[in-house]
Amino acid sequence: MKLVYKSEQRFSVNHLELQLNQLGIKTLIKNEFAGGAAGELSPIDVWPELWILEDTHEQLALKIVAEHEQNQQKGNDIDWFCRSCGEANGAQFELCWQCQTVRN
Numbered sequence: 169m170k171l172v173y174k175s176e177q178r179f180s181v182n183h184l185e186l187q188l189n190q191l192g193i194k195t196l197i198k199n200e201f202a203g204g205a206a207g208e209l210s211p212i213d214v215w216p217e218l219w220i221l222e223d224t225h226e227q228l229a230l231k232i233v234a235e236h237e238q239n240q241q242k243g244n245d246i247d248w249f250c251r252s253c254g255e256a257n258g259a260q261f262e263l264c265w266q267c268q269t270v271r272n
């Protein structure tokens with residue numbers, strides 16, 4: 169297993185997971201629900217982390233992550249809320265990461 173991405177924005181991690189899954193890359197998210205229970209850990213330790221299960225996918229996964237980060241620099245932060253489930257999504261995304269409803 170390899171860690172390929174972490175972000176304080178949960179939707180960003182989830183969206184990346186979706187992209188990798190669509191390419192047939194199996195993933196695991198750690199700390200997904202750790203947000204409210206940071207305790208004594210520093211905040212960065214409980215950011216959601218995206219891991220890939222098979223190391224052979226690392227190169228492709230990192231390429232997708234790099235593209236994702238480039239897009240993030242352009243788009244940035246929360247831009248729209250899903251009309252179906254209410255989740256926050258970034259400007260660069262055309263589908264809701266949660267329920268895959270198309271952006272309005």
Ligand SMILES: [Zn+2]
Binds near residue numbers: 252255266269
């Ligand atoms: Zn949604």
